Each structure stands twice: as structure tokens, then as C-alpha cells.
Amino acid sequence: MPTYRPLAEILRPSELSEFIGQRHLLDPDKPIGKALSDKQLHSMILWGPSGVGKTTLARIICSQMGAHFEQMSAVLDGIKELRNVIEHAQLYKHQDKNTILFVDEIHRFNKAQQDAFLPHIESGLITLIGATTENPSFEINSSLLSRSRVYILDKLSTEDLSTIASKALKNQDILLDDDGSLALIIDSSDGDARRLINIIEQLTETSNKTLNREDIAKTLQENISSFDKGGDIYYQQLSAFHKSVRGSSPDGALYWMARMIVSGCDPKIIARRLLAIASEDIGNADPRALQITINAWDVYERLGDKEGNRAIAQAAVFCACAPKSNAVYSAFNKAIEAAKNTGDFAVPTHLRNASTKLMEELGHGKGYRYAHHEPDGLSKGQTYFPEEMGEQIYYEPTDRGLEIKIKEKLKQLRSNL
Template sequence: MSNHRPLAETLRPKNLDDFFGQSHLLNTQHPFRQAIDSQRLHSMILWGPSGTGKTTLARIIASQVKGHFEQLSAVLDGVKELRAVVENAKKFQKIGKQTLLFVDEIHRFNKVQQDGFLPHIESGLLMLIGATTENPSFEINKALLSRLSVYTLNALNTQELEQILQRAFKHESLTLPNEVLRMQIISASSGDARRLINIVEQISLSGLTLLNTESLNQLLQDKISIFDKGGDVFYQQLSAFHKSVRGSSPDGALYWMARMLVSGCDTKTITRRLLAIASEDIGNADPRALEITLNAWDVFARVGAKEGNRAIAQAVVYCAVAPKSNAVYKAFNQAMAEAKETPGLPVPKHLCNAPTQLMDELGYGKKYRYAHDESDAFVRGQTYFPSELGEQAYYQPSNRGLEIKIGEKLKQLRGL
């Protein structure tokens, strides 16, 4: 049994032979593996969820490079610590050794701090390996990102986790449990090797004489959620929720809603997205989707989360099974694009008001026909666009839901 050193640190692989997972990067045909084996390394970003081996890979790479290894944490360190690293790197450069700098959670450095790496990467003073759980496209300065290779690490699969589980139980001199309990532990780890090892360490430290489903559940009841409201996992789950509603899968939508709620997501975040969906993906095919979602939000505000979440779930199901149309969304985008391209076109005089005598004399508001004076409240032949642009038809209703009727009416009106 480990005494003071965490089990995850004790079991950390020292070489690639003991490393589990990331076979897509570590097969001998991949440039990443070839670079490690040949010791022709370059600055890079390792992007992936927690517990996938980013820090371990960086240390293995450092052991391959016969140079100087430095490590910073963007949570704990800043510009002062980076300057110290640079000064040390200059000393090692004089004796022919390159410095490999590993920066954990590099996305937590702001854009100005990230700029501090650029001159030292370009000069060859530092070889940078950054680890991040966030999408580098959004979180890493573009100038810095252009100088780095990005390698994506995947959450570990069941087979890889079971290998790590066996190794951890053996190290702690514990009897490997039956398959049901092993799968329960693996499921609780959510693809995170560190979390898996920490669970085994908890089992070892707890001194459980009888490991069964009930005692394991009790041990795992306070396990840390993988939901991060500011992180990439959050956006992936929210995206899955959106796409489930858009794809008319009430079951998928409810699952992702539940996943986010269980992980601590604020219901308002989910409801805001649902309102956007009601407009973007349902639109006038079923205008009640907006109304029902707003009503559900009102119920949530009045009765609280326990009962209110049911109202939100009701709105989620309604939106998922509603007829879909993005016709308004597309029409608005088209109108916005046209407006940006034609900012100087004047408003036609017949659509202008004439609040002054001069404007009246210049013809402002002349020839405008008031729709309510017409027999069917529709002015035949009246135009509503700048003459240089001509009349446009951005909105093309779908053949679903209420838009079937809307389309029939528009066909008639535009024909006239």
C-alpha cells in the first residue's frame, strides 16, 4: 500500500511500453510516435479530457530528450516563473542542452501571457508542450497556435481502463472484484485513468472487508462530476442536447438534459439553449414552441428546480417532436449578409416619413399606400426594398407544420 505518495503518481508510466491508451497516436506509423522514437521533437499541444495521459506523455517525451526539463502550471504560475525558466534555459543552452517546458492547463494563461512563449519557441530556446482540456482553437492565441502541432487524446476505453484497474488492484494487493463490480468502477471513472486509480486507492484506504454493489455505491457517492460549465465538455454536452432536439429525438434530448443537470449545470443554461432552438430550428413550423418554452421557464421560476425541471423537460419533449424549420433563421442570415453588403442604399422615398415641410415638398412619403385602407389589407405592387436591390424573397417556408399554410399565403401574396 502507498504511504504518502498518491497511487496515481506511483503508477504513472515511465515509458511507452507501460502506457495505456492513445493507440491512434502511439502506433509506429504516426508522426507523433516517430518523433518520439527519433528524438526529433517539436513544440506541441496535447488536447484531451482529464486523465488521458497528457502529463505522463510529456514526462516520457522529456525522458527521451537528453535535455533540461521544466514544468509550469497555468493555475499556479505566471510571468515571473516563466522568466526564471527562460533564464535557466539560456544557461543550459550554453552547454548544448535544449529546455523542454511542459505547461499544464495552458489554456488558463491569458492571451498576453501566451504571447510570452512566442520569441523563445521561435529562437529554439524552448520546446513547449502544452496540455489542455479545452479546444485550442478557442483558448490558445492564434499566433502561438500556428507554431504548435496539436495532438488530440481520447478518453480511455473500457479495455484500457480494465488493464489499469488490474494493475492498480495488484499494486495494492487487493483481490480483483467480479466483472459487475469492475464495470461499476470503470463506469464511475468516466474514461479518466487518474479517477479510476483514485477509486482503487479509496477502496484500499477504506479497508472494506466486503466489496459489493452497495458498499461500492456508498464509497462513490461523492465522486467528482466531470461537468465543467466553462469547459469543452460543457459545450459538447450542450451541443449533443441541441442536436438531439433538432433531430427530433426526445429521448436523446432528455438524456443530455439529465446528464447536464446531474453534473451541476444550471437549468437556466439549458432553457436558454432551448429558446434558441425554438427559434432557430422550429421557427414558424410551430410558433407555440417558443411560447411553451417561455411558459416552462416561468413555471421553473415560480416553483423551483425540483418541480420546475419537469416543466422544462416537458418543453424539451415538445420541441423535440415539433415540426422543424430553419427557414426564418436562414432568411434572417441572408438579410443580414445583404445589409452588410449594401449599407449605403437609401430608404425609398415612399417608405419615409415627412415630418417637415421641406421633406414633404421633396416627395418623402408620397405614393405610399396604407395597407389597412385596402380591401384585404394588402397593397398590390408596393415595393419595400431599395430600388437598386430590387424585391427579395429571403423567407422560404418549409413544407412542415404551420409553414405549409404560411407558404401557401406567401405564394399568393408574392404572386400578386
């Protein structure tokens, strides 16, 4: 009985000349194209959205360099699997053959796991090609980044997707009755070649060899939508999660978090959004929200998806149940606007630092009263704004949570200024 091969695997290009898109990297005078023609391979991070060919490109690079190919997934593998890769690499080294290690979703490895690559990259035992959909500046260790070059892969254009679709339709012996049918398939793929090919493969399940827009729309409607990272569904679900937490609905927050997780969202995206919520929507009404969210992110980094997801869910429930205040957020925006409009105002003399004898002679710091030497630790009447502005009030605490006490304290402090 013949072994089933997915259409995406059948259509996977094996030569650089067959690769669709990314000409800004692959043309002979461009970075990767030139490196391959010069046989000057180096470790690299391929940063781009899903379905643009990161895995395929890594395989082609390996083939053209005549190297041994190893692959790891940061979702499924860990240090144990890396040790196996290193053992294989050492065996191939004795045969004078280089090893290229491709790591999919490398951003999901924690700091310790990423550090494990360093000695083997530095020794030349492996050449690392990491693939990520996340900004490497935030998700990849600086030590690993300094030993790699980052290449940005673009979302596939409509023309690129049309070329791939034509190959897939020809392979499956399917005809479309008009250009609108092809446009519908391409729009549904949202720049993801893998999704495009999967849609076309699903269309082969129909008995019709010529398809119209109604056939395609029905197939797409029956297909379970995945987490469309970077597209409308991504932003809609993340927005629904944010608004559920802001609106103090722990149940809504858990539902939208679960929807994103089940559909393949990186949990760190949710943790990152929670941190923003803890500052923007909770603020000083309950400052614990920031620390609890940071702790949950740390648990995820240490324990991985299963236990880590529960910790993030715990933080989401806490944030949803916490008292809400955007007073700090609003105050900071007011301060930013004031700073833009008063950037030429000088620092008052008494607030300046007399770090040299000359500055002291010029009167820097003169008249400043050290709060710790004042009664109640408060320099009554001392001003803290440029003279042209006078004293300003930006932060106005709410009557919720800890800000109730902060408001009372500020009322007392401001009455003494």
C-alpha cells in the same frame, strides 16, 4: 517517516511502451511515435479530456529526448514563473541540453501570457508542450497555434481503463468478487484514469481485501463528486444554470454557477454560455446583456479567477433579471429555413450592385431608392425579398423590455411598405 506518494504517482508510466491508450499518436508509424524515434521534437498542443495522460505523456517525451523538464500551471503561474523557466533554460542551453516546458491548462492563460512564449519558441530555447481540455481553435492564440502541432487525445476506452484498474488493484492488493464490481468502478471514472486510480485508492481504506459491488457503491456514494466535464453532471449543471437565467432566477443562477466553479469548471465555459443566453433568451429585449457579458469575460481575462468570477457572476445576475425574448432567435431560424427552401431565387434587379459598366447596362440597381434621400429616411413601397416570395415577416418583437418600443416602430415601418 516515509513520504506519502499518491497511487496515481506510483503507477505513472515512465516509458512509452507502458503508456495506456492513444495508439493513434504513439505507435512507431504515428505522429508522436515517429517524431520520438527520429529525435525530431517540436512544440505541440495536447488536446483531450481530463485524465487521459497529457502530463504523463509530456514527461515521457522529455525523458526519451534527454531534455530538461519544466512545468507550469496556467491556474497557478504567470509571467514571473515563466521568467524563472527561461533562466533555467538558458543555463541548460550552455550545457547543450534542450528544455521542454509543459504548460497545464494552457487555455487559461490570456493572450498576453500566451504571446510571452513566442520569442522563446522561435529562438529554440524551449520546446512547448501545452495541455488543454478546450478547443485550441478558440482558446489558443493563432500565432501560438501556427508554431505548434495540435494532437487530439481520445477518451480512454473501457479496455484501457480495465488495464489500468488491474494494475492499481494489484498494487493495493485488492480483489473484486465479480466483473460487475470492476464495471462499476470503470463507469464511475467516466474515462478519467486519474479518477479511476483515486477511487481504487479510496477503496483501500476498507478493511476488506475482497470487495463486492455494495462496498464499492458505498465508497462512491460517500465520495464528493467533482465537476464531470464532458459527462452527464457537466451538462446537467450547465443546463440548470441556463434554465435559471432564462427563468429569471438570479439566485438559482448564482447557485449553479457556484457549484460548477467549486467543482473545477473553467469560468470561461460559463461566460460562453452566458453569451449564448444573452442572444438567444434576452435578445433585443435588453441588448445591453451581450455587452455586459462580453465585458465580464474581458475582466476575467485581465484579472483571473477571483475578481473575474465576480464579474461573470454580476453578468449572470444581470441576464437573469433582464426581460426575456427569443424573438430574434425564432426569426433567424425561420429565415434559415426559408433560405434553404428558396436558394435558387434571384436577387431582385433593384437590389443588385452595379459595380461595373456592364452591370449598369444590364439594369443592376435600376429603380433602387436610397433611403437617406427619402422623406423620414424611409423608401416607402420598396421591396426587399425575391419576387417569387413576396414580402415576409419573421421578426415579431415581444411586449417585454426594449422590444416594446421596437414593436411600435416596426408597426409604423411595416404599414408604409
